[in-house]
Amino acid sequence: MPEVISSQGVISHDDWVLVERPAEGETLTLPSGPVLVPLDYWAANAGELSGRGDIGVWLDGHDDPDVLAAFANDLPVIAINFPKFSDGRGYSTARLLRERHGYRNDLRAVGDVLLDQLQFMKRCGFSSFVLRADKDIGKAASCLNFFSQGYQAATDTDEPLFRRRA
Amino acid sequence: MYVYDEHDRQMLAERVAQFRDQTQRALAGELSEEEFLPLRLQNGLYVQRYAPMFRIAVPYGMLRSQQLRRLARITRDYDKGYAHFTTRQNIQLNWPQLEEVPDILAELAEVEMHANQTSGNCIRNTTTDQFAGVNSEEVTDPRPYCEIIRQWSTYHPEFAYLPRKFKIAVNASPHSDRAAIQVHDIGLQIVRNAAGELGFKVYVGGGLGRTPMIGAVIREFLPELDLMTYLEAIVRVYNRFGRRDNKYKARIKILVKALTPEGYRQKVEEEWAHIKDSPTRLTRAAIDAMKKHFTEPAYADLADCSDTLAELRFRHKTFNDWLTHNVHPHKRAGYAIVTLTLKKTGVPTGDVTDRQLEQIADLADAYSFGEVRVTHEQNVVLADVRQDRLFELWQALTPLDFAIANLNTLNDMICCPGGDYCSLANAKSIPIAEAIQRRFDNLDFLYDLGRIDLNISGCMNACGHHHVGHIGVLGVDKKGQEFYQISLGGSSQHDASIGKILGPSFASEAMPDVVEKIIDVYVNNRTEEEEFLDTYRRIGIQPFKERVYA
Structure with a gap:
């Protein structure tokens, strides 16, 4: 059973089904139930999809979050895919969605999501995490809080250490 | 110098605990090699040719004597009793055990040191002028x-x-x-x-x-x-x-x-x-x-002692040479900046033993408010030495081989660890440095040549900064044989430039001759006020080519 852990460390059943990008020439048919659709599919069908509580969007590493600028908060979930855990674009994408576009709903990390990166993801604004299948979600909560503080301002705090010290 | 507060200490302690946990998980097979890779790199740990290589951060090159003593102890307890000053103001150990690295990190943390982000695809150690503040x-x-x-x-x-x-x-x-x-x-x-x-x-x-x-x-x-x-x-x-x-x-x-x-x-x-x-x-x-955190140390009110030094210069030629080449003017009257050269012929560039680290710590305490700076040219600086103690310091440095007056000469070369240690290297670099140093062993001749930056890298990753050497040497691999390519005219100064490749590469035995020919061309063409780079920029690469490939 797929599970998701929140940035607060709460594990729950993951209801969202991620729909892959259709191959060239194929059309996408959505399964029933809550789905995460690729950004370009959503952009092409925004009129009919937006405002639906069961449709979220997922962004790939190269996707530009600016596309969602005006609509972000219409979406119940935005997922950011990590094609490889070592591909760090998703961290910037997350901060832009939160800090630039004011996105307030669930921001989910999907793909090659491991344990040791979770706290950085959380600091960049992710609020939920679907771990790679072979990783033990039971260990995630402690990884989310390994560091008691950070030096920088990020999505989680407006107070970089130099401001707290002053 | 920066002193940690409770925030820095807490985060560093958490980082050490985190890496201890990660190392255990890696050893237990819970983390794959691929997953562990960036974690260990961002904690300074490479897996190298013969053993792991561990790179310790020296933020912008500053070290306290207490930290030097701790490094000395670590090299004794966890390594083979020596360390290597890198070309990015850091320190490397060449023989640590993977499972002991968390312990080394804990020992470093006790003296406000770490190996954070000394490798990996992240923001690395920020570097600066070794004469900063003085x-x-x-x-x-x-x-x-x-x-x-x-x-x-x-x-x-x-x-x-x-x-x-x-x-x-x-x-x-x-x-x-x-x-x-x-x-x-x-x-x-x-x-x-x-x-x-x-x-x-x-x-x-x-x-x-x-x-x-x-x-x-x-x-x-x-x-x-x-x-x-x-x-x-x-x-x-x-x-x-x-x-x-x-x-x-x-x-x-x-x-x-x-x-x-x-x-x-x-x-x-x-x-x-x-x-x-x-x-x-x-x-x-x-x-x-x-x-x-970076206020001036408690300087004494002193005057410059040029007269006394002039007299000592006159009496001791080697002191005179050292003062001319290894000592720089200080912003404060009565003080001087002293560079200890770690370029003794026969010793790999930048290598220091545990004992030498302790000697440097003692010298720092005795002569320079307990602080040193590491340079990207792989030397060590005592930044705040009283001029009236320079002669005494020189006498103390000489038997330790730290007073070799070759700073900024051809023999003060930058050299990466090369194929003797590094798994990336295509060729050895240390023996090339040594062979060139042996050929140019006359200090007066070196002084006459003026400033020449000779930089040697064992592969194109360029840790030895060969592109910006006035003379750059790059080790290349040709069908399993080690060869060396020369470039001329690089500079890392405000007039920065990338050196131009001279031509086909040479076998290692030929290198001292090749460098000698390059020097000949400079000597034969220079005007009175020209340094090597000036002459090169005026006459171009052609005369060097003609002589070297004649």
């Missing part, structure tokens, strides 16, 4: 800004998985650049504008390696309070748009070239417009608080 030329002391950058870049949540490594260097001297800022991913030159305000001239996209490039200026004047937001904008643009498909094309310089410097500048300015007033913006109070 040279009269600088606009202001760059170290408070280096420490501010260090803290911002340490465990930065957004920038731990950049396309490639990322290096920042800061310089504050208008006429010299001992930090080589134009060959860094970001180079910051501290300047004052017409109104007298402090700020930064910002270079991006410099670098060595496979595709050497001089950085481009994307901002002539960045006000000092805007430093962190602007750096965040530069790195964010790189993180989002830098290439990730090919590690050889992943450095920021490739992106800057693809977008053009103007195109990159526009993207940065656009990004920056959104975040320039964000909480990351520095405050006057934060800068002032940081500056308090």
